Amino acid sequence: MNNDLLNGFKPHPEEIELHYKQQKIWDNQPIWELITRTARNLPDRCAVRDLSHQLTYAELLKEADLFAAGLLAKGFNTGERVVFQWSNQVSFATTLLGIFRAGLVPVMALPAHRQNEICHFAQLSGASVYITSGVEGDASRHKMIEQIAEQAKTLRGIYSADDKDPFEPLPKGKGQFTPPPIDPDAPALFLVSGGTTGLPKLIPRSHNDYRYNIACATAACELQSDEVYLAVLPAAHNFPLGCPGILGTLAMGGQVVFTRDASPDQCFELIERFGVTATALVPALSQVWTAATAWEEADLSSIHLLQVGGSKLAKTDAQAAMAAFPGALQQVFGMAEGLVCYTRLGDTDEVVATTQGRPMSPLDELRVVDNQGQEVGAGDEGELLTRGPYTLRGYYRAEKHNRSAFTSGGFYRSGDRVRIQADGNIIVTGRLKDVVNRGGEIFACEEIEEHLLAHPNIQQAAVVPLPDKDLGEQVGVAIVCTDKTITLQALRDFLTERGLAAFKLPERLNVLSRLPVTAVGKIDKKQIL
Ligand code: AMP
Ligand code: DBH
Numbered sequence: 152m153n154n155d156l157l158n159g160f161k162p163h164p165e166e167i168e169l170h171y172k173q174q175k176i177w178d179n180q181p182i183w184e185l186i187t188r189t190a191r192n193l194p195d196r197c198a199v200r201d202l203s204h205q206l207t208y209a210e211l212l213k214e215a216d217l218f219a220a221g222l223l224a225k226g227f228n229t230g231e232r233v234v235f236q237w238s239n240q241v242s243f244a245t246t247l248l249g250i251f252r253a254g255l256v257p258v259m260a261l262p263a264h265r266q267n268e269i270c271h272f273a274q275l276s277g278a279s280v281y282i283t284s285g286v287e288g289d290a291s292r293h294k295m296i297e298q299i300a301e302q303a304k305t306l307r308g309i310y311s312a313d314d315k316d317p318f319e320p321l322p323k324g325k326g327q328f329t330p331p332p333i334d335p336d337a338p339a340l341f342l343v344s345g346g347t348t349g350l351p352k353l354i355p356r357s358h359n360d361y362r363y364n365i366a367c368a369t370a371a372c373e374l375q376s377d378e379v380y381l382a383v384l385p386a387a388h389n390f391p392l393g394c395p396g397i398l399g400t401l402a403m404g405g406q407v408v409f410t411r412d413a414s415p416d417q418c419f420e421l422i423e424r425f426g427v428t429a430t431a432l433v434p435a436l437s438q439v440w441t442a443a444t445a446w447e448e449a450d451l452s453s454i455h456l457l458q459v460g461g462s463k464l465a466k467t468d469a470q471a472a473m474a475a476f477p478g479a480l481q482q483v484f485g486m487a488e489g490l491v492c493y494t495r496l497g498d499t500d501e502v503v504a505t506t507q508g509r510p511m512s513p514l515d516e517l518r519v520v521d522n523q524g525q526e527v528g529a530g531d532e533g534e535l536l537t538r539g540p541y542t543l544r545g546y547y548r549a550e551k552h553n554r555s556a557f558t559s560g561g562f563y564r565s566g567d568r569v570r571i572q573a574d575g576n577i578i579v580t581g582r583l584k585d586v587v588n589r590g591g592e593i594f595a596c597e598e599i600e601e602h603l604l605a606h607p608n609i610q611q612a613a614v615v616p617l618p619d620k621d622l623g624e625q626v627g628v629a630i631v632c633t634d635k636t637i638t639l640q641a642l643r644d645f646l647t648e649r650g651l652a653a654f655k656l657p658e659r660l661n662v663l664s665r666l667p668v669t670a671v672g673k674i675d676k677k678q679i680l
Pocket of ligand 2: 485
């Protein structure tokens with residue numbers, strides 16, 4: 152074991168770890184065992200496919216082990232970090248499983264990340280390897296990889312699966328592979344935070360905590376052994392990776408279909424062809440898919456779980472998705488840091504349309520507090536704090552930030568404003584910092600966004616604070632609207648009619664053909680400002 156891995160990793164307190172193990176909440180197995188178990192029981196079943204490849208469980212494991220053996224033969228050791236940047240295709244699974252089998256620890260970069268983020272991940276994690284699926288027609292990527300090679304000093308190897316890249320191909324070993332022993336309390340992988348401020352942070356997820364995460368997610372979503380999961384969001388993101396996503400599906404013996412093209416055109420064809428039963432989308436994508444069901448002719452009746460999460464799903468969009476995919480919608484409020492909440496199949500339409508669900512584990516502890524840190528009354532709004540068996544105790548190598556991101560009792564301050572209903576379901580009302588401060592009047596952007604989305608011609612809306620020389624901040628609005636000629640005054644009249652206070656009315660309007668999005672497809676307010 153490379154002990155350097157544990158530098159800057161904050162585990163759960165010892166007595167709590169012990170309790171989790173005694174109660175079999177944590178089962179002390181390596182993460183790869185989720186897949187090797189299926190490979191032993193159902194070797195000939197199809198595990199993964201995309202439009203050009205498919206592999207059975209036995210083949211998936213064999214390919215993974217050849218790569219694992221190759222990594223170890225190159226002199227990389229258990230516990231060393233690998234910046235892993237891979238697009239949605241069959242080799243995502245073989246390569247990631249290979250990293251796990253070798254005992255190396257992947258940093259789960261997303262395809263949209265560029266040299267700034269990749270170098271940051273490499274340096275912060277002290278990674279010795281960067282591996283990537285390749286250029287995919289993006290000429291700027293060659294330059295990017297060259298810059299990474301030059302700047303990321305800890306890297307001893309860079310490998311690309313694309314022979315057009317100026318780097319070595321992925322190492323491949325031979326023969327029988329015996330995986331090295333791992334410490335199940337150590338990080339198994341690093342997820343990256345959405346990075347609403349500055350560069351993304353690294354979120355360590357241990358074998359034990361991530362296995363528990365996956366087990367809770369498969370149970371809450373009632374995932375079955377004949378599940379066919381379509382991985383359409385970037386596969387390295389927590390939502391499609393493990394909630395229950397790719398790893399949950401493989402743990403159950405189901406099949407994962409990878410696609411790099413998220414369009415309804417392509418995805419609906421895949422759903423019909425492979426009988427896709429489950430998938431996960433962000434709200435913007437669910438909007439596009441829902442609209443497309445009106446004209447696309449593919450048979451989508453195999454879908455029984457349509458997960459939508461990552462940012463707030465407007466009630467009207469939820470209702471439209473429920474009509475387009477009957478009985479399948481599930482709202483998901485999750486975070487790579489841990490806590491995941493779901494509405495459940497079988498909840499009333501009202502709950503599915505208007506709430507973000509409830510925690511997936513009975514051991515999740517939730518507190519809603521005011522800005523003094525005092526718990527608010529039942530049903531009142533406040534910041535959500537959370538702690539539990541799969542929620543981190545500290546970002547990796549971020550001691551200073553951790554002092555403010557966690558309470559002294561180890562609760563993670565999510566930065567999300569929520570209300571918890573009497574039935575236990577959560578309503579996310581916005582981000583703590585997503586507010587406008589207009590001369591001391593502080594109000595949530597989300598409140599105005601909700602009113603804007605009630606406008607029949609407005610499809611997407613983002614409210615952002617803009618600097619104002621007299622009052623500090625003013626309200627700026629960016630919308631996607633079917634009526635391109637809509638004016639600021641017309642919007643102000645519409646909002647006034649809905650009873651919005653005059654000081655909350657927008658003073659700047661930008662009508663766009665689409666809103667900028669983050670690496671996983673959430674509306675990116677940083678780029679609107
Ligand atoms: P990240 O830290 O990048 O994993 O992003 C997690 C954050 O995304 C959460 O803390 C929320 O702010 C936001 N989020 C995720 N799901 C939802 C949802 N269903 N509704 C509103 N916000 C969400
Ligand atoms: O936004 C997220 O990070 C997220 C959303 C839904 C997440 O991590 C998840 C489900 O697991």
